[in-house]
Amino acid sequence: MPLAPLPRLIVEPLVRAALLEDLGLAGDITSAAVIPADHCSLLVMVARQPGVVAGLDAAELAFHLVEPAITFRRHLQDGSQVSPGDIIATITGPSRGLLTGERTALNFLGHLSGIATVTACLVEAVAGTKASIACTRKTTPGLRALEKHAVRAGGGMNHRFALHDAVLIKDNHVAVADGVREAIRRARASVGHMVKIEVEVDTLEQLREAMEEGVDAVLLDNMSPAELREAVAIVDGRAITEASGRVTAATVAAIAASGVDLISVGWCTHSAPTLDIGLDVQT
Template sequence: MPAPLPRLIIEPAVRRALEEDLGLAGDVTANAVIPADHRSTVVMAVRKEGVIAGLDAAALAFALIDPEIRMARHVEDGETVAAGATIATVTGPSRALLTGERTALNFLGHLSGIATVTRSIVDAVAGTGASIVCTRKTTPGLRALEKYAVKAGGGGNHRFSLADAVLIKDNHIAIAGDIQTAILRAKENAGHMVKIEVEVDTLEQLEQAMAVGVDAVLLDNMTPETLRRAVAIVGGRAVTEASGGITPETARAVAEAGVDLISIGWLTHSAPVLDIGLDYKNAGD
């Protein structure tokens, strides 16, 4: 289980989602149909096997609507659960439960979907020595939560922001003039704590990058055979990262080429939601 995110990081995203859903008049349906003093117990159940992530966000969605709501967890983030499993029991004022339901499930389903697909790729490369990492291809405003979900699935995180490290990509190289000029300028201007990675498309570019030295190389859209040659050229002098169109079917061959990292953008931008529902059980205490 990854270390939980501080509430200070989670709350702004959850609060924005609730504000969006409540509109200017609140939940007119629950307020009209449900008596104000009615209490209920509901359960969160998964419809399909998957890895859970986002329980803190779901709990906060309910708590921000009504602090009387109590959510008892039966699993923790990072756990794999079978279809039909109950992952939490939620008790409190019925109106508030129904008002917070969709926001809680949106976070939980989305983040659990990311954790689930991450785990599938992590399992696919098990034993190779390669680690799976995400990218900055995240939903605006949800980066911290989505990267947390990747960790819940057993993966790791690439940069959180542009300020984390220097990553020289093809457009930087094109504008700078050539790869070595770009790297040397980065070395001149980056602080001593800032690592430098460069993206290369060919083995010739890789040779040029290694001639001046970098901390990491991003090997973009290379076949497994070319990746093997690239790893041999690097010879342990830099971290090797493979990226570009990697799927569950191709991930193991990429990993077996000897790279240290495999970065995959679709873990966060295209993961299918894990279907989780909220089911009414009975009147609450």
């Protein structure tokens, strides 16, 4: 199925904030000084390296919010694979508006396409296993919705969006609650029947405690592939198994081969390199 776009109500405030940061108190004084008000141009947005496109809605809004007369024609959609030289979009309209909006548009598109690209690489690496790649809450403050959408564009899944989505009992919760059992019991007594409960475990003994209490998912933290295989056997389908920690492009296939359901990766959002995308005036 095609990737459903994020609602404009979510995307627009983020793009507006980025434009306001760039325009400051006086606007684009360079374009205003150099370019005649009635001049129009054509810009071509081109991929300069292979990857996966994401963030076109934000890029298009960056131009439209600056100058409604700009026309943004997409040649590709979010989730599309690109090779160097592929045209992503053509943008036409008043030259001042085009040059004012170009950096904000490229910032969003390059960053989000970078996230989609590394996610797609991880997804490809685990192909043929049951494991899905999921992102985490390790996102850029303010950009979580866009970054998680980019993960989906790359073929990945979203973990919880925020603290209110689900109960995730982490190691520090366990420490304060004085154990896995007590933490799970307190959580179950507090939340409603619609709220999922996941607990992070560092050892197989903690995992056995969690399964005795009953949870919806277990986060198997920093376990070796051999330990993960044993953990999957202990769970035996009674909960979703999620591997986390020490996940790299080199290790993800071995982690997936252990039989876990999910592999959560923080660096696909917080450390993905920007995809190189050019935006040049056609004379």
